[in-house]
Amino acid sequence: MQWLEVSVSTSFEAQEAVSEIVRRAGSQGVVLEDGPSGVVVTAYFPVTTGDETIDRIRRGVAALPAVGLDPSPATIAARWVADEDWAESWKKYFHTTWITERIVVVPAWEEVPRALGRHRERHVVGDIIPIVLEPGMAFGTGTHASTALALKLIEACLVPGDDAIDVGTGTGILAVALAKLGARSVRAVDVDPLAVRVAEANIAQNRPPVPIDVRRADLLTGETEPATLIVANILPEVHERLVPLALPLLLPGGRIILSGIIDAEVPRMRALIERHGFAAIRTLSEDGWTALCARRP
DSSP: OEEEEEEEEEOTTTHHHHHHHHHHTTOSOEEEEEETTEEEEEEEEETTOOHHHHHHHHHHHHTGGGGTOOOTTOEEEEEEEEHHHHHHHHHHHOOOEEOSSSEEEEETTSOOOOTTTTTTTSOOOSSOEEEEEOOTTSOOOSOSHHHHHHHHHHHHHOOTTOEEEEESOTTSHHHHHHHHTTOSEEEEEESOHHHHHHHHHHHHHHOOSSOEEEEEOSTTTTOOSOEEEEEEEOOHHHHHHHHHHHHHHEEEEEEEEEEEEEGGGHHHHHHHHHHTTOEEEEEEEETTEEEEEEEOO
């Protein structure tokens, strides 16, 4: 099978906006690399996409000056790559990454570090929590700010014994984190059948302490069992659909973590949760991205 690799050379100023453009064009994740005159944003799309996807990205980048961002040089390159080529290319971008003092994301082709090994300078509290991933085409490696922020908020807001749901699970990284950090039960859902298969494989590789139920679904469709924590690293327009569905499913005092929010969308997301009776209890921001944790009364 082939995939469309699209690389956009842009300015440091516009890198987050360009990342959001390619995400909205259908990529579930992006890679950022320093380029000769700024940043190169690279994303991958299924074979069913092509000229339409490139045109959509081109139009989005061309519109950035209208909102005060200079995307120069704003050059776009595209090529078709086979599965095996993509897999090898991905290894250039994805390396062992410490998210917090305890959580470390490790690609399947690297060794899990020891707490007092190559990270001897870190003060590690308690046991480290390794999450081993083979990203496949589902992305979500933990290296992107939106995923890292979701992991940090899970560590901060999860209460041991939570019944948790990971919406839009992708590689399953957040579901694994929920299980390893003490959730009593974890359900993981994704509308993409490829993501479901990748998540199942990654979950099996991590041997979580509690079973993780993975299934294909659109958001919370078909969920009837109550939850105390719902996590979603998805686009703001999808959060607008998710929050009303989450409200009746969450028990009183239950929490929802929303990530995948560019800073400009934060006021809209705050208004969304407040409109549905949630109260924000924690917010984290990094590299132009924000995630928030809110509690149901």
